[in-house]
Amino acid sequence: DQSLAELDPEIAAVLEGELGRQRDTLEMIASENFVPRAVLQAQGSVLTNKYAEGYPGKRYYGGCEQVDIAENLAIDRAKALFGAEYANVQPHSGATANAAVLHALATPGDTILGLSLAHGGHLTHGMKINFSGKLYNVAAYGVDPDTYRVDMDAVRDAALEHKPKVIIAGWSAYPRQLDFAAFREIADEVGAYLWTDMAHFAGLVAAGLHPSPVPHSDVVSTTVHKTLGGPRSGLILARDAEGFGKKLNSAVFPGQQGGPLMHVIAAKAVALKVAAGEEFAARQAATVQGAQILAERLTAADVAGAGVSVLTGGTDVHLTLVDLRDSALDGQQAEDLLHSAGITVNRNAVPFDPRPPRVTSGLRIGTPALASRGFGETEFREVADIIGTVLAAGTGADIEAAKARVQKLTDAFPLYPGLAQ
Numbered sequence: 001d002q003s004l005a006e007l008d009p010e011i012a013a014v015l016e017g018e019l020g021r022q023r024d025t026l027e028m029i030a031s032e033n034f035v036p037r038a039v040l041q042a043q044g045s046v047l048t049n050k051y052a053e054g055y056p057g058k059r060y061y062g063g064c065e066q067v068d069i070a071e072n073l074a075i076d077r078a079k080a081l082f083g084a085e086y087a088n089v090q091p092h093s094g095a096t097a098n099a100a101v102l103h104a105l106a107t108p109g110d111t112i113l114g115l116s117l118a119h120g121g122h123l124t125h126g127m128k129i130n131f132s133g134k135l136y137n138v139a140a141y142g143v144d145p146d147t148y149r150v151d152m153d154a155v156r157d158a159a160l161e162h163k164p165k166v167i168i169a170g171w172s173a174y175p176r177q178l179d180f181a182a183f184r185e186i187a188d189e190v191g192a193y194l195w196t197d198m199a200h201f202a203g204l205v206a207a208g209l210h211p212s213p214v215p216h217s218d219v220v221s222t223t224v225h226k227t228l229g230g231p232r233s234g235l236i237l238a239r240d241a242e243g244f245g246k247k248l249n250s251a252v253f254p255g256q257q258g259g260p261l262m263h264v265i266a267a268k269a270v271a272l273k274v275a276a277g278e279e280f281a282a283r284q285a286a287t288v289q290g291a292q293i294l295a296e297r298l299t300a301a302d303v304a305g306a307g308v309s310v311l312t313g314g315t316d317v318h319l320t321l322v323d324l325r326d327s328a329l330d331g332q333q334a335e336d337l338l339h340s341a342g343i344t345v346n347r348n349a350v351p352f353d354p355r356p357p358r359v360t361s362g363l364r365i366g367t368p369a370l371a372s373r374g375f376g377e378t379e380f381r382e383v384a385d386i387i388g389t390v391l392a393a394g395t396g397a398d399i400e401a402a403k404a405r406v407q408k409l410t411d412a413f414p415l416y417p418g419l420a421q
């Protein structure tokens with residue numbers, strides 16, 4: 001019964017190194033977050049030992065009395081948090097949740113209509129070599145070339161042209177709110193189902209800072225680990241249990257998965273409890289405010305003068321999209337430059353990007369992890385100024401000075417104090 005350090009010092013060193021990396025850098029990948037310690041505890045627990053194929057009360061294995069309690073708590077909390085009659089908490093990830101949703105709503109060969117990957121959509125919304133692009137006939141809508149926003153008239157035109165079975169609302173890189181009522185109207189007009197993938201903004205919805213897609217959509221899917229701040233995993237919701245409940249359950253198990261990850265489901269239950277609290281809502285408000293401060297700083301004269309701008313001129317959510325098409329830096333260079341200063345972001349194609357996807361002309365910068373770390377307005381102003389100063393100076397930036405400013409912030413907000421991996 002050896003400890004990890006005794007049994008496998010190489011992996012123990014990775015855990016220690018990663019904890020150090022998370023502590024000593026500014027994590028600004030929009031899809032990441034820091035989970036509460038209680039979530040780490042539930043996820044790293046003996047529940048990983050349990051097989052529980054099936055659903056609570058209807059398992060194909062014995063000994064499920066404890067894990068049934070955990071799964072029922074997660075289901076009830078998910079339903080209460082999002083005002084849904086149906087919840088399935090078993091998807092291992094956002095991608096498997098989405099595969100199950102399409103399995104329940106459509107038949108291979110049916111047409112699906114979602115936001116194009118190049119304009120901020122997700123792989124599972126119809127990318128060519130993803131299961132969604134291989135099994136379904138994919139049509140896409142894009143953002144408007146002048147406003148960079150989703151134009152609902154264009155969505156309607158695409159829906160009338162392609163007559164999809166499923167319309168997908170949701171995104172991985174888009175800085176504004178979607179009009180779910182308008183999506184519903186279009187879906188009704190063309191006889192399509194409306195599926196919303198709120199993976200990125202679910203935490204904002206939970207906090208009441210973003211309109212909820214639940215009342216307007218037939219099915220809603222999400223990841224649990226982005227703004228929602230839980231373990232890496234997925235979740236499916238539906239407004240009413242009658243409609244798709246049975247189909248969705250069978251699409252997840254046995255359609256998509258075998259045994260559910262009960263340790264992750266318990267951790268999901270914990271995260272959903274946290275997400276119903278006031279502290280969580282305050283953190284989501286700090287998240288959005290931080291992204292807005294960032295957008296404001298990155299549209300200032302010195303940054304604009306260096307050819308850097310922000311898509312749509314601002315943000316309503318937890319991220320801002322930096323447009324480098326007129327800058328001397330490409331996405332890769334900007335990502336590397338910020339990385340060398342201790343700030344982690346990801347390069348991201350902007351709509352109509354002239355550069356290849358491996359290089360790109362954009363950055364996606366998110367604030368959820370730093371808000372979870374305790375950053376508020378003052379700290380986000382400092383972060384925004386560090387990033388703005390570096391991007392404006394480009395390859396001539398004073399990286400040592402930026403690094404020192406980053407270290408001041410990370411020192412002032414210790415992450416997981418006392419935790420040793």
Ligand code: PLP
Nearest residue numbers: 093094095122171172197199223
């Ligand atoms: N849906 C959206 C909108 C996403 O942005 C992502 C992840 O980036 C996913 C689904 C997939 O989640 P996962 O990485 O857990 O499979």
